[in-house]
Amino acid sequence: MSLTMDRRELLKTVSMGAATAFFSGSGEGTVRAEQAAPFKTKMPLNPLPKALVFDTFGSVVDWRGSIIEEGAAWGKAKGLKIDWARFADRWRSGYGPAMDKVRRGELPWTKLDDLHRMLLEDLLKEFEIQRLTEEEKDHWNRVWHRLKPWPDSVPGLSRLKKNYVIAPLSNGNFALLTNMAKHAGLPWDAILSAELARHYKPDRETYLMAAELLGIQPKETMMVAAHVGDLQSARACGLRTGFIYRPLEHGLGGKADKANPGDFDVVARDIFDLASQLGT
């Protein structure tokens, strides 16, 4: 009997350790078994949030894989040889600096579609893609409206929607997020965009706007993201936080943010796991 118990305990510890390693990665410090507890025992938060707001690029949709896929198909039709992974990464890497220009006032408020277009013009030169019509450029720019969801996103959000108000809270402009939801089948209750606050995340105004428009307190709102910085900024505004792990955001060899159980209110493998931990 006592042997059986010990064996069970041992299995439990091994199981928790394995799960924890999944999040913390190897060589990033020793993980204590207790840290895994909230995530294994599915202890519900008390009180539960009323609404969940989601980062989208990378957290809900696979921007990199989607751009590579469209690029490869388009390049083949056009007879162009382009490193589409590099094209996608270069486009995305221009995003932060472009938003910073708005944040510092070097640009007036400019929605993400327009920042993407400015970056696209530079990219087309860099990759020597010539003679595109205005229609083709516009179509390319709207690839961000057509990003594909991670496999768990639509079914996971559908589960969460039964018990929670769910919305994106993204730097994507309102139309981009509306079109993305329609294209990908994301079952949002409402669209929340940085455009509504005219401030890009991580500015406080964006997080606080979400709670204000939903008619709830920041502490009743949970920000969900695969990015530690986004969650830390949301927490500083009084929001609850939920981390979801997206190991493939930057490709197979890429570096994705990780979190240990306890780092945020919920640390989850994916949206299914988030839904389970939130009791849905």
Add this chain to the structure above:
Amino acid sequence: MSLTMDRRELLKTVSMGAATAFFSGSGEGTVRAEQAAPFKTKMPLNPLPKALVFDTFGSVVDWRGSIIEEGAAWGKAKGLKIDWARFADRWRSGYGPAMDKVRRGELPWTKLDDLHRMLLEDLLKEFEIQRLTEEEKDHWNRVWHRLKPWPDSVPGLSRLKKNYVIAPLSNGNFALLTNMAKHAGLPWDAILSAELARHYKPDRETYLMAAELLGIQPKETMMVAAHVGDLQSARACGLRTGFIYRPLEHGLGGKADKANPGDFDVVARDIFDLASQLGT
């Protein structure tokens, strides 16, 4: 053969006449058979709009019937005898004047939940409903978040959603509309509220905000409502217009807005008919 044709023509004319009378009412002038044509032949608009934005109170949901139903059940439980139809009508009749105070600057921007609450306080006095707790008052005020859809609203919107971006464009605040959609199962792609423009309809800013956020031109946006004034204001801002007939908005004996075919880009019996006329 010529007799058959004549009979067919006759039946067609009678059919059109009957349909037209449904919209124009009796005693409101002679209706020419040609006026019914756009509505019988289902001639599609050219070009079709890209998005449809809907007035909600009265147009998509039955505010009056819903308040009466909740009131009757609550009053029975409380042992109160109240004329709930009058209660509903009095609440609604305070809505326009309260918004006008915001429009004229006598009140700063105040969201509809808060205007409804100010009106409710007066109503409780008028109807001598006493000793409500804060929780009960808040629950009552949120009856506007729980309004029930007309029978065609959910299936009709679901049809339209396949081909168009659909959203409310209502004076209800963002949280009210989000909760209403969740409660009633309204399948909106996004929530558009006067709160996002901080201007109540029929101010121009509200209609123009809808097109701007959806990333389209006003002429690519169709305002849909059961209220002629709302549609006239939307048209003045360059939006397309769609009328839907809601004969029971103000109850069996009440007066509902009517329109003749040709008065607006689409004049429809209900959302099913609107969907058919828009090719879905």
